Amino acid sequence: MSKLKMSLAALLTIILVGMFGALASAEGVTLPTNVGTVDNFGNTNTHKTHGNFQNNTNSCANCHSTHNGENEMLLMKSGELELCLSCHDGTMGFYNVKLPSEAGVIDSHEMSASMHNVSSDLTENAAPGALNNKSTGTFECSSCHNPHGSANDRLLNETVAGKQFANNYNVTIVGYTETITKLNQVPIGTKGLKLNLVEDNSTPELQAINNSTTNSGLKIYKSNGIYNKPADGLTQTQVYDYKLNYSEFCAACHDDYLKNRENGPRADGVHYTHTTNSTKQGRSCTACHFAHGTDITLLKDTAGKTIADLQAEKGWTETQAKNYMKDVSKSGSSALKRFTNMAVCWACHQSTHQIANTPGTTNYPNTTDWQNFKVPGGDYSGKSIIK
Ligand code: HEC
Ligand code: HEC
Numbered sequence: 546m547s548k549l550k551m552s553l554a555a556l557l558t559i560i561l562v563g564m565f566g567a568l569a570s571a572e573g574v575t576l577p578t579n580v581g582t583v584d585n586f587g588n589t590n591t592h593k594t595h596g597n598f599q600n601n602t603n604s605c606a607n608c609h610s611t612h613n614g615e616n617e618m619l620l621m622k623s624g625e626l627e628l629c630l631s632c633h634d635g636t637m638g639f640y641n642v643k644l645p646s647e648a649g650v651i652d653s654h655e656m657s658a659s660m661h662n663v664s665s666d667l668t669e670n671a672a673p674g675a676l677n678n679k680s681t682g683t684f685e686c687s688s689c690h691n692p693h694g695s696a697n698d699r700l701l702n703e704t705v706a707g708k709q710f711a712n713n714y715n716v717t718i719v720g721y722t723e724t725i726t727k728l729n730q731v732p733i734g735t736k737g738l739k740l741n742l743v744e745d746n747s748t749p750e751l752q753a754i755n756n757s758t759t760n761s762g763l764k765i766y767k768s769n770g771i772y773n774k775p776a777d778g779l780t781q782t783q784v785y786d787y788k789l790n791y792s793e794f795c796a797a798c799h800d801d802y803l804k805n806r807e808n809g810p811r812a813d814g815v816h817y818t819h820t821t822n823s824t825k826q827g828r829s830c831t832a833c834h835f836a837h838g839t840d841i842t843l844l845k846d847t848a849g850k851t852i853a854d855l856q857a858e859k860g861w862t863e864t865q866a867k868n869y870m871k872d873v874s875k876s877g878s879s880a881l882k883r884f885t886n887m888a889v890c891w892a893c894h895q896s897t898h899q900i901a902n903t904p905g906t907t908n909y910p911n912t913t914d915w916q917n918f919k920v921p922g923g924d925y926s927g928k929s930i931i932k
């Protein structure tokens with residue numbers, strides 16, 4: 546009898562905990578309700594917001610108003626930043642672009658913040674390095690994303706600044722020499738850019754969505770960026786294709802910054818650029834840059850440490866860590882960087898070139914010693930996280 550009482554009490558506790566959990570989950574994740582609930586086959590299936598539109602769709606109404614649009618695209622909000630942020634600002638409990646993700650951060654007001662200025666009325670050809678990019682389209686979220694759906698991951702456009710950027714390639718690497726040949730353009734409707742996306746099951750609410758069979762296949766994913774080596778059934782060829790296409794995506798706007806295989810002159814006839822499109826580590830745009838933006842909380846040093854790491858591991862104060870990490874670039878912009886200042890360069894080139902006779906450090910007598918040479922306090926292990 547007392548045993549039964551105990552187990553009842555235990556059960557009650559579980560139920561109560563469960564109820565509070567459920568309450569919290571209701572507040573934690575909110576899906577848009579302005580969408581249909583029955584699919585083309587008559588089955589109960591809550592529609593998605595982006596794409597996969599069903600014949601009884603109401604998804605359009607999340608963004609468009611037939612007679613009372615705020616602009617010529619009949620959008621519900623005067624600008625795309627406002628429209629997209631009306632859901633992607635944390636109200637849904639996921640895909641909050643104001644919080645750090647593999648895409649970086651948008652609209653940060655932290656120190657050393659920079660971002661793609663999508664609400665500035667700039668044109669797409671205002672991109673530094675635009676040479677053949679003559680697109681006069683306004684630069685906004687939809688310059689990169691297609692809110693109506695895409696064959697690419699993360700709704701990334703198949704045509705950017707009027708250009709189909711995705712290709713198949715033949716890549717051969719013999720010793721250090723890499724040869725990249727473009728084979729053919731990927732037809733529209735075929736995936737040209739695949740990211741390493743994994744289901745985000747970090748909370749019970751997200752797990753519930755990912756396990757649901759009545760959300761039209763909706764899954765909430767965390768991104769780990771581009772694939773660097775074969776995994777999840779991807780062949781080496783596919784890994785190379787998607788990686789090279791990621792730089793081509795950025796270069797659809799910044800075309801004159803694209804340099805395949807090795808450093809070299811730009812087409813402007815004046816400047817030279819570092820390699821920016823290669824299958825190798827550190828030579829693709831997103832090896833060094835975020836797509837959205839950066840700030841002091843995301844920036845890393847050559848050891849791959851953030852201000853949070855420095856405070857936790859070295860006992861630094863927040864002020865101390867921020868002063869160390871802040872971007873001091875002459876351009877005045879932290880340029881969407883993953884590493885602060887030129888730290889990304891030092892992470893690689895410290896270990897590949899000897900740094901002889903730096904004042905204040907010990908000389909090393911012969912060229913084989915440089916591999917063990919370190920500046921006092923130096924730690925260049927951040928190289929390992931560069932893709
Ligand atoms: C998540 C927001 C969103 C949803 C949902 C959405 N749209 Fe759009 N739509 C936009 C934005 C932003 C633009 C303007 C940017 C552009 O040209 O892609 C646009 C542009 C358009 C255009 C003009 C340009 C073009 O692509 O042809 C049409 C037509 C259109 N939408 C129709 C629809 C219809 C029909 C639906 C529902 C089946 C829908 N949209 C759902 C955001 C949305
Ligand atoms: C009404 C709310 C709403 C608005 C407005 C909205 N989104 Fe979304 N967004 C969602 C939801 C919900 C998802 C999850 C996938 C789905 O339902 O289609 C999502 C997913 C995404 C994803 C990730 C897709 C994936 O599966 O990996 C991107 C990228 C995105 N939205 C971009 C945008 C952009 C750009 C705009 C503005 C043009 C926008 N969203 C406007 C609700 C919204």
Ligand code: HEC
Pocket residue numbers: 659660661662663667668669670671672673684688689705706794795796797798799830831834835836878879880881882
């Ligand atoms: C649709 C065109 C377009 C695409 C695609 C694009 N950019 Fe840009 N980018 C721009 C424009 C326009 C600017 C100048 C305005 C600004 O600073 O936001 C810019 C600026 C930048 C800057 C300088 C920011 C600063 O503060 O100095 C960096 C870095 C950058 N882009 C990197 C990238 C990377 C990396 C990608 C690919 C993930 C990319 N861009 C894709 C249009 C584009």
Ligand code: HEC
Pocket residue numbers: 625626629630633640641642646647648651661663685686687688689690699701740766767768769770771836837
């Ligand atoms: C210059 C191109 C570019 C612009 C402009 C841009 N995005 Fe993105 N966005 C990307 C890329 C690339 C990714 C994928 C990054 C990755 O995972 O490697 C991404 C990822 C996302 C994601 C998924 C983030 C996550 O949690 O992983 C959302 C949501 C999103 N973008 C919404 C937006 C919204 C809203 C805007 C406008 C305010 C916008 N984007 C502007 C290129 C862009």
Ligand code: HEC
Pocket residue numbers: 672673674792795796799802803804819820821822827828829830831832833834874876880882886887889
């Ligand atoms: C090896 C790292 C690295 C790679 C790869 C890289 N960048 Fe950068 N980028 C930087 C650094 C560091 C800065 C800022 C310092 C500077 O200007 O030298 C920068 C600055 C920029 C700027 C700001 C304007 C300027 O010229 O200073 C733009 C735009 C830009 N990069 C776009 C791109 C694009 C597009 C790609 C790919 C085609 C790319 N970057 C690849 C490291 C890189």
Ligand code: HEC
Pocket residue numbers: 806807808819820826827828887889890891892893894931
């Ligand atoms: C992931 C490692 C990596 C990063 C990060 C990196 N580089 Fe390089 N860099 C190389 C390699 C490898 C070469 C040789 C040419 C090639 O393969 O593109 C090179 C070539 C160079 C060269 C030409 C001289 C030479 O030694 O061949 C210069 C100068 C240079 N890098 C400067 C920089 C600067 C500045 C940055 C930061 C924006 C940077 N590198 C970031 C790996 C890197």
